Amino acid sequence: NAGVMQNPRHLVRRRGQEARLRCSPMKGHSHVYWYRQLPEEGLKFMVYLQKENIIDESGMPKERFSAEFPKEGPSILRIQQVVRGDSAAYFCASSTIRGDGNTIYFGEGSWLTVV
Amino acid sequence: GQNIDQPTEMTATEGAIVQINCTYQTSGFNGLFWYQQHAGEAPTFLSYNVLDGLEEKGRFSSFLSRSKGYSYLLLKELQMKDSASYLCAVREGAAGNKLTFGGGTRVLVKP
Numbered sequence: 001n002a003g004v005m006q007n008p009r010h011l012v013r014r015r016g017q018e019a020r021l022r023c024s025p026m027k028g029h030s031h032v033y034w035y036r037q038l039p040e041e042g043l044k045f046m047v048y049l050q051k052e053n054i055i056d057e058s059g060m061p062k063e064r065f066s067a068e069f070p071k072e073g074p075s076i077l078r079i080q081q082v083v084r085g086d087s088a089a090y091f092c093a094s095s096t097i098r099g100d101g102n103t104i105y106f107g108e109g110s111w112l113t114v115v
Numbered sequence: 116g117q118n119i120d121q122p123t124e125m126t127a128t129e130g131a132i133v134q135i136n137c138t139y140q141t142s143g144f145n146g147l148f149w150y151q152q153h154a155g156e157a158p159t160f161l162s163y164n165v166l167d168g169l170e171e172k173g174r175f176s177s178f179l180s181r182s183k184g185y186s187y188l189l190l191k192e193l194q195m196k197d198s199a200s201y202l203c204a205v206r207e208g209a210a211g212n213k214l215t216f217g218g219g220t221r222v223l224v225k226p
Contacts, residue, residue, distance in 0.1 A: 033213060042202055042216040043158070056213060091157060095212040104148070104212050106157045 003027065004094050004107035005074075012113045019079040019086070021110045025094030029105075031055075032075040033093040034067060037109075043091060049075060082114045119217035121203050126223045127193055135188045135220045137203035146206040148214060149177050149188045153199045161201075162188065190222070198224045 003026035013019050025032050031050055035043040036059075048056040049069035060067065064082075069075040079086055092107045118140045127133040139147070146165040150158035162170055164179035164186060176189040188201055200221045204214040 031211065035216075042218040043204075043214075045213055045215060048211055048213050055211060093212075093214075097211075104160070104214070106150075106159075108157045111155075 004029075004092060004105050006090075006092050006107035006110050008110060009108060010111045010113070012115060013082050014115055015083055016081050019082050019112055021077040021079075021090050021092075021112070022074040023077070023092030023094075023107060024074040025092075026105050029094035029096055031095045031097065032069050033095075033104075034075075034077050035091045035093065037089040037091060039088070046077070079112070082112070084114050087112055087114045119203055119205055119215060121201075121217040121220045123218065124221045124223070126225060127190075129193055129195060129224055129226050131193050133190045133193060133222060135190075135201050135203075135222070137186045137188070137217055139184050139186070139203070139205050139217075141184070141205055141207050141215075143207045144181060144205065145208060147177075147179055147186050148204040148206070149175075149186075150202040150204065151199050152202055152219070158202055193224045195224050195226070198222060 005024040007022050033048050034046040036046055037043045045059040047060050047067045052071050064080045066078045089109045089111050091109045093104055095104045121137045148163050149161040151161050152158045162177035164177050169178045174191045179186045200219040202219045203217040206214055
C-alpha cells in the first residue's frame with residue numbers, strides 16, 4: 001500500500017472551515033475510491049472516481065462534500081464548512097480497472113480533527 | 116444494498132487459533148476480502164475469496180461459502196502482533212472495486 005499517497009496525514013480544522021484531502025493513486029491505477037472511518041467503526045464507502053469522472057457517489061453526504069479526480073494531479077476530497085461529526089479517518093484506495101486479490105491498495109489515510 | 120456482520124471483539128491466547136466469522140447478504144456477489152488494520156494505520160490486504168473453499172496463506176486462512184453467504188478468517192499460532200482489527204469486505208458487481216465493509220472484529224491476543 002506504500003504506492004497510494006495521501007496528504008495531509010493529519011489535519012486540524014475549526015468548525016466552519018474547509019478541509020481538502022489529497023490522494024495520488026498508485027502508478028498505473030486509474031480508479032480511486034474514498035472511504036471514511038469513524039472511531040471504532042468499519043470503513044464506509046463514499047465515492048468512486050475515474051479520471052475526470054465520478055462513477056459512484058452513493059456514499060457521499062448530500063451537502064458539503066465533493067470529490068474530483070482531474071486529468072492531471074491527485075484526487076481531491078473536499079469538505080466545506082466542517083462540523084465536529086466530520087472528524088474521522090479518510091482513506092483512499094486505488095486499483096486498475098478490474099481488481100482481484102491484492103490489487104486494491106489503500107493509502108495511509110488522512111486523519112481529520114474538527115475542533 | 117449489503118449487510119455484513121462480524122463479531123465486534125474476540126480475545127485469544129498467544130499460540131492459539133482464532134476464527135472470525137463474517138456473514139453477508141448481497142446481490143451480485145463478486146468476491147470477499149479480509150483486511151488487517153492496526154490502530155491508526157491503513158487496512159492491509161490479507162486474503163481474497165471468490166470461489167467456495169479454503170484459501171491458505173501461511174498462518175492465515177480464509178473460507179467462503181457463497182450459498183450460505185458466509186466466510187471466516189482463521190488465524191493460527193497467534194502472535195502478540197496479531198492484535199488488530201480484522202475487516203471483512205464484499206465486492207459487488209462486475210465493474211470497479213467498490214467494497215462494502217463490515218464493522219470489523221477487534222482481536223486481542225493475550226500472553
